[in-house]
Amino acid sequence: MFKVKKELQKRSIVLAFEDLSYKVGNEKILDTVSHELYKGCFYSIAGCNGSGKTTLLQSLLQIKKPSSGKIFLPEEIENKAHYFSYVPQNTLLEFDFTVEEVVMMGRYPYYSGITGPSKEDKQKVKEALQLTDIENLRHRSVITLSGGERQRTIIARALAQDTPIMFLDEPVSQLDVYHQIEVLKLLREIADTQNKTVVTVLHDLNQVSEFTDHVMVMDEGKIVANGTPTEVLSPALLKEVFRVNAEWVCSEDMKPHLIFHYQSKKKTDRRLDNRLLDH
Amino acid sequence: MITSAKYKWIVALTLVVLVLLSFIALTLGPSNVSLSQLWMSFFNPNEADAGIGQIVLQIRMPRIAMALLAGMALSASGGAFQSVFRNPMSDPYVLGISSGASVGAAIAIVLGLQAGMFSIPFFAFLGSASALAIVYWFAFNLKQSEQNTLLLAGIAMSLMLGAVVSLLLVINREQMESIYFWMLGGFNAISWKQIYIVCPVVLFSLVMLFRYCKDLNLLAMGNETAHSLGINVKQKVAIILLISALSVSIVVSYSGVIGFVGLIVPHMVRFLIGADNRRLLPLSALWGGVFLIIADTLARTLVQPGELPVGSITALFGAPYFFFILIKKSRRHV
Numbered sequence: 001m002f003k004v005k006k007e008l009q010k011r012s013i014v015l016a017f018e019d020l021s022y023k024v025g026n027e028k029i030l031d032t033v034s035h036e037l038y039k040g041c042f043y044s045i046a047g048c049n050g051s052g053k054t055t056l057l058q059s060l061l062q063i064k065k066p067s068s069g070k071i072f073l074p075e076e077i078e079n080k081a082h083y084f085s086y087v088p089q090n091t092l093l094e095f096d097f098t099v100e101e102v103v104m105m106g107r108y109p110y111y112s113g114i115t116g117p118s119k120e121d122k123q124k125v126k127e128a129l130q131l132t133d134i135e136n137l138r139h140r141s142v143i144t145l146s147g148g149e150r151q152r153t154i155i156a157r158a159l160a161q162d163t164p165i166m167f168l169d170e171p172v173s174q175l176d177v178y179h180q181i182e183v184l185k186l187l188r189e190i191a192d193t194q195n196k197t198v199v200t201v202l203h204d205l206n207q208v209s210e211f212t213d214h215v216m217v218m219d220e221g222k223i224v225a226n227g228t229p230t231e232v233l234s235p236a237l238l239k240e241v242f243r244v245n246a247e248w249v250c251s252e253d254m255k256p257h258l259i260f261h262y263q264s265k266k267k268t269d270r271r272l273d274n275r276l277l278d279h
Numbered sequence: 280m281i282t283s284a285k286y287k288w289i290v291a292l293t294l295v296v297l298v299l300l301s302f303i304a305l306t307l308g309p310s311n312v313s314l315s316q317l318w319m320s321f322f323n324p325n326e327a328d329a330g331i332g333q334i335v336l337q338i339r340m341p342r343i344a345m346a347l348l349a350g351m352a353l354s355a356s357g358g359a360f361q362s363v364f365r366n367p368m369s370d371p372y373v374l375g376i377s378s379g380a381s382v383g384a385a386i387a388i389v390l391g392l393q394a395g396m397f398s399i400p401f402f403a404f405l406g407s408a409s410a411l412a413i414v415y416w417f418a419f420n421l422k423q424s425e426q427n428t429l430l431l432a433g434i435a436m437s438l439m440l441g442a443v444v445s446l447l448l449v450i451n452r453e454q455m456e457s458i459y460f461w462m463l464g465g466f467n468a469i470s471w472k473q474i475y476i477v478c479p480v481v482l483f484s485l486v487m488l489f490r491y492c493k494d495l496n497l498l499a500m501g502n503e504t505a506h507s508l509g510i511n512v513k514q515k516v517a518i519i520l521l522i523s524a525l526s527v528s529i530v531v532s533y534s535g536v537i538g539f540v541g542l543i544v545p546h547m548v549r550f551l552i553g554a555d556n557r558r559l560l561p562l563s564a565l566w567g568g569v570f571l572i573i574a575d576t577l578a579r580t581l582v583q584p585g586e587l588p589v590g591s592i593t594a595l596f597g598a599p600y601f602f603f604i605l606i607k608k609s610r611r612h613v
Contacts, residue, residue: 063506081509088503094365095499095554105497109509113493113557141553161508 001062001071008074012039014164014197015060020069022052022059022221029055031221032069037165042191043199044208044229047218048242053201054089056218057167061086081109085158087168089201091150093142099153100138103128106160128159131186147174155183159190166190168200172207180204184211205233205246205258217241230256281552286562289552293565300569301347304576305339309584337470345469345477346575346589347568349530350540352481354567355488356523357541358548358560362499363516364418366429367549368604370541371407371527372597374429375436377538379410380531382440385447385458400476403528410436411524415516419502464535464590466575473533484526485564491519492556499554537571537590539597544570546604 008016015037022030030052037043045053058064060071061084077083085106093102106128107121117125129135132152137145142153151174158166168187172180188211191198202208208215209229217225217232219241225232230248238246238258245261281289306312312320312331320332357370364374371377383406384399392398417432441462448458494515497505502512530537545563552558571589574596578587 058503061507063503079509081507084507086503086507088501088507090501091504092365092501094367095362096549097496097499097554101496101553101555102500105500105504105508108493108497113490 002073002077003070004076005072005074008036008072013037013074014039016072017060018070018072020056020059020071021067022055022064023067028221030059030066033218033221033223034069035216035223035226037197037199039164039197040191040195041197041214042188042212043197044202044212044215045199045218046202046205046208046215046233051218052221053218054169055221057086057169057199057201060084061167079109081161081163083163083165085161085163085166087154087158087166087171089169089173091154093145093150096141096143098139098141099134099145099149099156100125100129102142102153103156103160106157106162109161124160124162128156131159132156133182148176148179151175152179152183155186163196165197166199168198170201170203173203180207187211205229205238205242209233209256209258233258286552286558290562290565293562293569297347297565297569297572300572301343304343304572305335307576307580308334308339309579310334341469341471341474342466342575343572344474345466345534346571348474348477348481349466349534349537350544350567350569350571351485351564352526352530352567353537353540354544354563354570355485355560356527357567358545358556358563359488359491359495359519359523360541361545362495362556363519364414364429365499365501367546367608368430368542368601369433370539370545371523372536372538372540373437373542373601374414374433375410375440376407376414376524376527377531377536378437378440378444380404380407380528381462381536382406382410382443382447383528384532385444388454388458389447389451397476400480400529400532403532404525406440407524407528407531408521410440411520415520462536462590463588464531464537464593465578465586465588466534467586469533477529477533480529481526484522487522488519488526489557489560491515491522492560495519495556495560496554499556535588535590537593539593539600540567540570542604543593543597543600546600 005016013036016035018034019032020030020034021028021032033056045056047053055064059066062080073083103125104117107117107124111117111121129138132155134149134152134156137149142150145153151171155168155171158168172183175183184207187198187200190196200212202212212229215226215229215232216223217237224241225237235247238244246258248256249259251257302317306314306317312335316328316331317335320335353371360369360371360374361367380403383402383404386406387399387402392402414429414433414436418429444458444462448455451458494510497508497510498512498516506512544567545559548563548566549559552562574592575589578589578592581587
């Protein structure tokens, strides 16, 4: 499980992992990855489908037991749920729980069934509902919500859990553009003001560069590059890992943006090209 | 969601309904007993008609007690299955757990173990636990989205186990009657002696299940979520399923396979008070009792002087309800 390494605390590292591997049969889903996560930093993990992003998060959470490697924490923890919160890629909402009930589940690790939730528990739930902008949906059944509202409910549950580290697996992929930006702004704010470490899997590389401090690029189970987004996401790497042509441009507000050039031409164009060549 | 004051009112009302219903059920049957005769046989047994006293106290009362216990056990474990398998359509009958118990019981009869008091429940428990183990394997080796595969696995399991019981029937014609009984389900052979065994087991499993309600809420959100909220998923699921198997198998041992109770009751109660298992399971248990007492009274009184199997009455309600949920579910996912 987790090993305690006191010296991490001085360097304000909240979690470190070394040579973490996860194998299914002979296939290495995660291949000896190592990294350190600092307090108050907003991390993103980028990479193609099947590159091991979800497996990395789940191995760190011990949902999947790593085949080898070590995970270090700066302090002894009694309950894993007090240290990590997790927003999975898909949460199944099959039952008529209300939004408030689902968010309150984030406080389950803090109170026993006999005493019921304390004032603090209720306060945290209220804050989480406000932060994710779903307070007005409090008494609605989660089954009746739209995809985006559901996702915000699940994020609110993780917020209510109030942990030093938050893992979110593609938290914005089901949201419309407005709510994508709202959620990412919120996560940025949480990292900045509450000094929490946020780790998200993100597919939109412009969002990676706009919102996160640090990106880990994964390919075939390895972390192939990591650092600040503008430093890491070079056109060469994007070509190599993501198989896309892209370049950085400066927008009017002097912020760097990635622009993608689409390789494949439309079928009709290609046919036209061929015909021209024939002549 | 309803307030806790409202919930307490609903529970109180249910208890009143349960008591009234039990009294009404005591008066109904092949020989009608009036309310005054009922009163006499309870509180003034010396002056009461001895025959009526016998019918009420020795025949109808244990039957009603058994219907209550069976309803409680089946509904509570149905509710628990639904959360563990994250599928609102699971119940001990649909998943083949009850059939597993009936095969176990039938094997015990074929082996001639009827004499021992505990051999039939023990074999029933082994049967239901093995059926549960197989269904569990299916449930947790499939992707979360493929929920219907679980139901199909359960139905395949029921069909297979039903075939096993039929085979046992054909091979052991002399015991046909006692095995056949397990396939239909009913409370006609219940006396106080059986209640003394069933009651402690059912109450024990209910109390144990209620202790896991918070965990059931998290399990209903998916294993990854439950895990990240500090639940040891495998351990908790194993404990909850074993407790449910225990209560289902003890009920099946003495009253046969009674289907759909664990499906209908938690589903309706959830509709009424929401999905929080801390409220759902206790109230489902009570309404399960109400439901089976009604079903048993109908079974005893609809075709007189004969009797219908309770299992066929619940299936008559349950199967259409199953269709109803299917339609509702498919509409939601469009």
